[in-house]
Amino acid sequence: MVIMELLQICNQKSSRKVNLGAYKKEPEGALAEVSNETAAVSVIDCIIQCVSVLEDNCYSFDFDKRTRVCKMSQLPAVENNGTSSCSSSVYSDIDECQEDNEVCGEALCVNTRGSFFCHCGNLSLTSMVELVQTFRSDVTASISSQYYGDYEYGPHIAVDGNKGISWDNLAVSLIEHSPWIQLDFTIAHCIHSVKIYDQAMNDESDDYLANVRVTIGETESDLTEEGDNYLCAYNEGQPPGDEFTMNCTRRLYGRFVRVTAVSIGTRLIMRELEVFGW
């Protein structure tokens, strides 16, 4: 997989992620047609301009380093037949799905101009065989803050496979603003639900786990984003019972899963956290 440098570009409507390594040089290429033309200071600037102007249709571009002209096209590059200038270079979108058929694991890979994404399909997609499992083998857990007391209460307790009801089987945060516990599966999966085993002891602290928000992302910074882009599910108020499943409103592709107790001041407590998908 191409190592990509991510650059955040903001326009008036939305922010766009531009993969600067998402285009490859075509030594024998020429533009099939020119959709737009602008001045640019570098190849990278030309990519940024092309993606800003043509958005998802920036298929290829030509940057002339002598004249500093950036020509952009909505079509793939064609053979140049000796017509290109020696100071200009043509670049075309890389089809990441073709270059590396493992790039999305079991998910569907969708190539886009300037990038690609991994898609988990929708709930009615029956052709995909779903392997429901928990991914405990390669998971590490972290927590926004850790309470220390008679027992360790560390985040790893939420993924140790033990769902027993006892004081030494609890991952516990400090009381803070919207505490969270987060799992890192090392590689991304398609995730459709999580199951939370809460404290389950007759104690007023049973009330702690409420307003549960589950987010799933490919990077940790995805999880800190406001809004619904990475939202799997939200349950307002106290969830029913001591064990409860939260089904994602859509399948999400991600490596990180975060469970947050949304509150101005609360403690996060759970015995175990399971994640299901494939």
Ligand SMILES: [Ca+2]
């Ligand atoms: Ca691409």
Ligand SMILES: [Ca+2]
């Ligand atoms: Ca446990």
